[in-house]
Amino acid sequence: MQRLADFLDGIARVTASIVRWLALVMVLVQFAIVVGRYVFGVNSIAAQESVLYMHAALFMLGAGYTLLVDKHVRVDVFYAKASDATRRRIDVFGHLILLIPSMLALAYWSWPSVRNSWKILEGPISVGGIEAVFLMKSLIPAFCVLVLLQSLSLLIRLMLPVTSSEKAAA
Template sequence: MDEANTTGVLGGLLDAVTWLVTQIAMAFYNLGYAITHPQLWLDWSNPEAVMRVVYYGGSVEFFFVVFTTVLVLTAVGIWRNAFLWGGVIALEGFANALGRVAAWAGLIMVLQQVIIVFMQRIFAASEISLGFGTAVSFDVSWWSEELKLYNAMIVALCVSYTFVQHGHVRVDLFYSPARFRTKKIIDIFGALFFMMPIAVITWMYGWFFLWRHLVTPKPSASEGLDRLLMKARAFRWNVETIGFSPNGFNAYFLFKVLLVAFAGLVFLQAVALLWRSYLEFREGEESEARYLDRDSLSDTTTESAEHVLETR
């Protein structure tokens, strides 16, 4: 009985390893085929191309294309550390650039809220128009509900930027007193077993959640490619434009787009954290925060703040 169980376990492991190796090998073919046949998924005037994007965007094939790409780049980077540092600089630079732009949504949100209060309380206006020449007019409640979009933009698009800037809350009960290389091992473990899996799961649910509010017939994560291609015969765009109130904000599909963007940015930042942690572990404490583009106050602002503290 024990021998039969052992044989079954070993057979299952062998099947799993074979499946994994096969998927990694097929990733090179799938990526090459997608690049050499862009009309199959980029021609969105063809409903079947849209359905291929819907299917492959949340598929096992797409996951292994991304997984294999990261695996190959990591292997090259272990051989040539300068290449891996370049990847870290590129990913963290992208996170910083996107976050610094998206952060301005906070200022727009505040200004728009002030305008809404003035228009409602002082001028008793029911609509607000915006534009030069041909103005865009919406009910005040529409502009008021739209404020949620700015908040969602800050959360979704600034998540990796905040991580690069070390702005996230960290529980340091075990991490803070640890040695330098122990911290790097913790970061590597966290990137591989927490950040990446959560980002992948969020992407898988968010991807089909998004497309169910963009097209008809509604796609499902359990449907295969053949089934979705059959649905393409009845395909039509059906972008969600329903608000919570009759005159309220009616572009809630944008929140679904931001959810997918959030998952993608978290995954990319996990890759950056993995690479940086490995490089700092290998090169020692002198490499800590190397090439890290952190925001800092100007000297004048710092001196002013110190003067205020001294006077108090």
């Protein structure tokens, strides 16, 4: 089971190592847009939309890694002062009752829109924009799959027995 969890973690790490570069590219493109508009009087709707696409991809595809490194949003009202055993129970509850059903529902309810978008190869958001809204909509099921895989990995780790080194670290 440990090897499966490590493999699933690897998917999140590889995905993050690729999409993290979108942050740099996004800043450079946005800088070029501003310089082009205000210095040279040139504007490109496609370039503006590319920033939107990169932003969407960065956050949607990076969500699984965010969950892996425990940097996701958490309500710490009870969690912060809870014992390790209680935290494990809260995490299991959160994955099984909240996160996994939410991701499955989102994937289920968004799939018809994604499928239809691919069927018609849905065009740009704005006139003159990138003719690939279907690709951006595909980020929704990709997001769901990546978060579900990472949730499964974390659940596997939560179900593994606590080692003495983990007890000592706590």
